[in-house]
Amino acid sequence: MTVTRNITTAGAPASARRHRGRAGSGGAAPWVLIAPFLALFVLTFILPIIVAIGSSFTRVTRSGLFGEAGVVTEFAWFQNYAQALADGNFVASIWRMLLFGIIQVPVMIVLCTILALLLESASARWPGFFRAAYFLPYGIPGVIATILWSFLYVPGLSPIIDIAAVVGLPLDFLGPSTVLWSIANIVTWTYTGYNMMIIIAQLKSIPAELYEAAKVDGASSWRVARSIQLPLIRPALVLTTVFSIIGTLQLFAEPQVLQDVAPAIDSQYTPNLSAYTTAFAYNDYNVAAAQSVLIALVAFLLSFVFLRFTNRRSS
Amino acid sequence: MTATAHTPVENDTRSLTTASDSARAARRRSRGHDSDRSAGRSPGKTIIVTVVLALVAVYFLVPAYWVVVAATKTTEDLFATNGFWFAPTFALWENLGRVISYDGGVFLRWFANSVLYAGVGALLATYFAAAGGYALAKYAFRGRDTIFGLVLGGVLVPGTATALPLFLLFSQMGLANTYWSVLLPSLVSPFGLFLCRIYANATVDASLIEAGRIDGASELRIFHTLGLRIMTPALVTVFLFQLVGIWNNYFLPLVMLSDSDLFPITLGLNNWRSQVDRLPEFYELTTGGVLLSIIPLAIAMIVLQRFWRGGLTEGSVKA
Known part of the structure; x- marks a missing residue:
């Protein structure tokens, strides 16, 4: 190191003091x-x-009726985890999210892939306008999106329900069996355009030579999509799927906001809602912490399984 | 460039070639795309594809259209008239006036809070991520791989999983229910650092850094004048990402804040919406407020979507 370092940049006086000791590594x-x-x-x-x-892993016990006789914090091993897992509603919320994810994530990924392929196929008019229109919902916060859609779900306010009723189709977006899919619709609406942009970015990186070769061979658009584009955008599809899986387990704002209009959504409808309720309604931070750790673990596990699965299939 | 004379990491030469490679690829790509567009277009196919895309666009735009219509109606008309068409009385300006003046202009305060959280948060987060990513890419120092591994793990940790423990931590530090409680977590973007490292690796030339050193510039000066400028495309993407992320965040402020003066717009509007059952006038406040809060973001999305295409996604996908 022969470089003279006269540190003149403002706001970095600390480096002048420290840099002498570590020559050789910058x-x-x-x-x-x-x-x-x-x-x-x-x-x-x-x-x-x-x-x-x-x-x-800790347990806080308060002695005395109002905890006035002191608070004891002790190591509780897996007691909180056992309590979290013994809570049928919490476990049910995880299964509910798995069901949600198994349907919603593939639907969204297929939809955004088709949209990306169509927009990049060059057979569409005004691709810039469509891209912006699809991407717009991503800029709308989940809460605001849910408020918007909730107005379209509520009987009396929703023009969609009115129109369907005229045709003789009774719609109930907020019933016990339908509300989960109404939430899925909000999530799909918000994130399809965003995922589409990731796929479009990868589509743009496919070398033009491949398309030219396909054209020489007389391949149809369908054949190009199946044999060239889909295999080459695989990394983008894997990435968007993993992020969607992690996002699914985090679902919170949508059910929390819809709660007021949909009695079918209880305070433990999703894992995160459950942890929030445990922490702030029951003031049991320890069990809530165990729930948070469990949610993160399930998210990790699912992402890992999915990555292993896709890796094995590719090799 | 001799192997012993300088500090940057050994894979710099490799990244140099990949950088020029990708530049060449990009040029090829843009050329190829134009020729692609002109060929193989049949009118029938164009019509079918455009109709399909238009139908999908209707789906994505309907809620926005509905709120525009709803914001022009009085509360009675909101329930009495068809939601997809305007009512005879046009009450938009009245409604918006009430939104802005209600409760001493609390809406504007929420809006300003959101701008503060998202603007300041995203700006600083981008700068910190750039500095960190540049350091990880351009210097070999002890602990570098450990740090990178930890940050990479951070990318996969669900944001809501840390919010609850963060609240416990911040309440002990006396930070809960302050501006800092929302701002501080917004200043960190593991994903941004990850991206900046990839981008710095591929684009910031080791010989340029060396030239700066020979000219007698300090390391920090080289980063601020050279590194930041070269990394600008990646920084724009990181900034936009963080901006939208903070603006859309709901769980963190919900957990942290109880004083409604500190609320961002998401929390504030939901606060209004939750009162519609008791006081129907909140329907108008909520729809008007939603409309006002969407407009700047809609404009931002449309203007900025072109910047979105490049850096971020390519870098992350390649990795």
């Missing part, structure tokens, strides 16, 4: 650069995860 510069990110990452990711795991 001195202190990389640490100065990464320090703000790292500090915040530790504060908002690492520490909360440690806190969550820690409190999921």
Whole structure:
């Protein structure tokens, strides 16, 4: 290292003090650069995860009628986890999300793939307008989207129900058997365009030579889509699917907002809603922490299984 | 460029070639695409595809259209007239006036809060992610792989899983129910750092850095003048992503905030909506507020979607 480092940049006096000790690896510069990110990452990711795991293994008992005789915190092994898993409603909410994901994620991925292929097929007019229209809902917060759709779901307010009634079709978007799919509709509406953009980006990276070769061979558009485009956008499809799986298990805003108009949604309808209720309605932070850890574990597990499954099929 | 003279990581030479490769590929791509578009288009197919796309567009635009119509109606008309068409009395300006003036202009306050959380949060998060990603890409230092591994794990941790424990942590630190409780978590974007590292690896030339060093520029100066400029396309994507992420966030502010003066717009509007059963006038406040809150974002989405295409998705997909 023969470079003279006269640190003149404002706001970085700390590097002047530290850089001497670490010659040979860029001195202190990389640490100065990464320090703000790292500090915040530790504060908002690492520490909360440690806190969550820690409190999921502890039990707080208050003695006396109002806890006035003292609070005892003790190590509880898997007691909180056992309690979370013994709660039939919590376990049911995880199964409900699995059912939701098995239907909603493939529907959305297929829909956004078809839209991306059609928009990139060059047979469509005004592709810019359509792309913007499909992408627009992504900019609308989930809560606002749910408020919007809830107005379209509520009898008396919804023009869709009115129109269907004229045709003699009674619609009930908020019944016990339909409300889950009404939520699925909101999620699909919000994220299809976003996933479509990821797929379009990958479609654009397919070398033109491949299309030209296919044209020389006289391949139809359908054949090009099946033999060239679909295999080559696989990474984008895997990525969007994994993010969708993780997102499904996190579902919160949509059911929470719809709760007021749909009596079928209870306070433990989704795993996250359940953890929220346990924490803030029952004030049992330890069990809520165990639930949060379980939700993250299931999300990890599903993503892992899905990745393994797709890897095996490709090799 | 001799192997011993400088610090950057050994795979820099590799990333150099991939960078020029991808630049060439991009040029090829844009050329190929134009020729693609002109060929193989039949009028019948164009009509069918366009009709299908238009029908799908109706689905995506219907809720937005409905709220535009609903915001022009009085509360009675909202229930009495067809939701997809305007009522005889046009009450849009009245409604919007009530939205803005209700409760001493609390709507504007929520809006300003959202702008603060999302704007400041996304700007700083992008800068921090850029600095961190650049450091991970361009320097070999001890602990580099550990840090990167941890951050990569962070990408996969569901945001809502950390919100509850974060609340417990922040309440102990006395930060809960303050601006900081929403702002601080918004300043971190593991995904952004991940992307910036890939992008810096592929585009920031090691010989340029070396040239900067020979000119006597400090490492930090090289990053600020050279690195940031070269990484701009990736930074735009990270910024937009973080901006939308914070703007749309609901769970974190819901858990953290109890003082409605600190609410972002998502929380505020839901607060209004939850009162419609008791006071029907909140229907008008909610629809008007939803309309006002969607307009800036809709414009932003349409204007910014072209920036969205590139960097982010390509980088993440390749990785």
